[in-house]
Structures are given as structure tokens and as C-alpha cells.
Amino acid sequence: MTDETALQNLYDRAAAAHMQPLWVNTKGYVPREPAPAIVTAHWPADTSIPLLRRAGEIVSSEFADRRVLVCNNPALPPFSPTTQTLYACIQLLLPGEKAAPHRHSQNALRFILQGEGADTIVNDKPVRLRRGDVVITPAWAWHGHVNTSNNDMVWIDGLDNAVLKLFDATFFELPPHTGEIANEVVGPANTGFDPDWHFKWHDTETLLREQQASGDPDAAHGCRRRLLDPKTNSDPLPTIAAHMTLLPEGFRGQSYRSSDSVIYVVMSGEGRTTCEGEVIDWKEGDIFTIPTWKRYSHQASSEAVLFSISDRAAQEKLRCWREQRGDGPVQIFGLSG
Numbered sequence: 001m002t003d004e005t006a007l008q009n010l011y012d013r014a015a016a017a018h019m020q021p022l023w024v025n026t027k028g029y030v031p032r033e034p035a036p037a038i039v040t041a042h043w044p045a046d047t048s049i050p051l052l053r054r055a056g057e058i059v060s061s062e063f064a065d066r067r068v069l070v071c072n073n074p075a076l077p078p079f080s081p082t083t084q085t086l087y088a089c090i091q092l093l094l095p096g097e098k099a100a101p102h103r104h105s106q107n108a109l110r111f112i113l114q115g116e117g118a119d120t121i122v123n124d125k126p127v128r129l130r131r132g133d134v135v136i137t138p139a140w141a142w143h144g145h146v147n148t149s150n151n152d153m154v155w156i157d158g159l160d161n162a163v164l165k166l167f168d169a170t171f172f173e174l175p176p177h178t179g180e181i182a183n184e185v186v187g188p189a190n191t192g193f194d195p196d197w198h199f200k201w202h203d204t205e206t207l208l209r210e211q212q213a214s215g216d217p218d219a220a221h222g223c224r225r226r227l228l229d230p231k232t233n234s235d236p237l238p239t240i241a242a243h244m245t246l247l248p249e250g251f252r253g254q255s256y257r258s259s260d261s262v263i264y265v266v267m268s269g270e271g272r273t274t275c276e277g278e279v280i281d282w283k284e285g286d287i288f289t290i291p292t293w294k295r296y297s298h299q300a301s302s303e304a305v306l307f308s309i310s311d312r313a314a315q316e317k318l319r320c321w322r323e324q325r326g327d328g329p330v331q332i333f334g335l336s337g
Ligand SMILES: [Fe+2]
Pocket: 102, 103, 104, 108, 143
């Protein structure tokens, strides 16, 4: 028989020594399945774009450095990420504006939502931005933006800040002198620009149309392409997986869940995503997020294109990624046949 007094005495002494008995809350240490702290959330363009444009009227790009509105998951405190690992930010660069160069240990990408003609400059290489393009900015690559066009540019920044915060491995650097990025400050590991960091919408759409023409769309995701480095056939960033999805008009997707929480951005079209009783009616420019291991399904009332990011790239490396389609078997990455 356990001596309750002795046991409590043990617990008290352990707590005083900053130690906890594992057997008291084993489920808390190792839950049987994910219990995400984040919630399903929706940032409609009807709200976000006017806020961003108002920021464009009263906040200069010099003042803000980056004129960005961060999508905070409503279940988390202010300045928290969009999911538990990734940030989705919406950025406005007006004609004639610049965003000064910098580099950081976070991995980032940009998805161009509106506009054409600005450049993002990655390791001294200007990359012309067009709607639907995705530009990769790997960790520690110099990057800045300049808009010499007459168009307002709106894009979504996706970043893995919360992963780096978990590691407490965030580093940030400005060029040693202001102005353009100088070749001499670009380290040997970061010289040059890999053309495969630029996924042009024209190329992505061609691949999606080929998939659409070839036959059956995926039951859950319609026509979908993972944006992979063609040289390695792997995600161009170590933490973030990015997909482009084309949902044909009238598409009604099968229920699906996966261990990566996903951020969706609606490039075009209208539809509805249902996630365990929550209904998100979305249209162009909307952003929404699906928490880890929640069942969801897409419907498209018109042809729709969705861009999405998640931490699946990191989870596959950690061998914890899994998915389930409908009531089918759970497929575990690296273990399922
Ligand atoms: Fe940056």
C-alpha cells in the first residue's frame, strides 16, 4: 500500500528540485493524439485588404520596414503565429516603394496575390513578381523588395518563425551599410540565386491543367501540385511544404485530415471548407487555417485555385507526419506501404 504522506513528501521534494514525476501525468507528457492549441480561423479579404490599404495610406514603408499585417491565430496571444509553427503575413508594397534588404535564419516564401512588376531581390538577383508566383527565400539569404511598377503589390509571406523560436535559433542581420545589397556581404554559402527558387504561376498552372486533363482529381484535394525543387524532388525549404491546388467547379472533396496544420490562401474562385462543424465560405484573397488532425473537406462553387503551406516538410523529416482520407487507414509517412 502506498503511503500517501510519504508520496506527497516525495512530490514536494521533487517539485522543490524542479523535477516532476512522469507517472502523475503521463497523458500530459505523451498524449495519444494531437490536441492543437490553435483553432480553425478565417481572415476574409473583405477585412484584410482594406486594413492593408489603410496602412498603405498612413504608414510609410520606411516607417514600417515591412508593411505587413500578421494573421494571428485567435486562440493564441497577440504577435503569435498563424498556426503553432508558421506565420502567414499579408504585405503591401506601393509603386515606388522599397523594402530594405536583410537576412535571417527563418525560412520564408512569398505568394503573390495581387499585382505585377515589382521585384524581390534574393542574394542580389532581382526576381520579377507576378500574380500566382511563389518565390523562395531560404534561411540566411539576403532579400529586399522594390516596386518600380505602377501597380500595388500584395503578397503573402509564409515564415517558419515559430520553429526557429522553438529552437531559440533566430538570427537576423542588416547589411553593414545601407542601400543595395553588396556582393561582399553575401557569404560564400549564399552567393547566387537558384532559379528553382522561383515557381512561376504560368508553369504551375500548366502542370495543374495537365493533371486536370489526365483524369481523376484527388478525392480530397482535387488537382494539386507540391512545389518541389526539381533537382532534388524535395521541398525547397526544410520546414515548409507548399502546394497549389486547383478545384474544378462543383468539386466536393472527401473528408481528410493530416498531422500538419495548414494555411490556405485563395488565389481565385469561391467555395466552402468545412472543418469539424465549422464552415468557412471563402473567396479570392481569403486566408484560412486548418488545425492539426482536424477533419476537413473542400467544396468549390466555381473553379478555384488555393495556395497552401504547412510544416509537413519538417514533420516528414521528423517522421511524425501522417494523414487519413475519409474513414480509410491512417497512413504514416515512412511506415505505410
Ligand atoms: Fe525577411
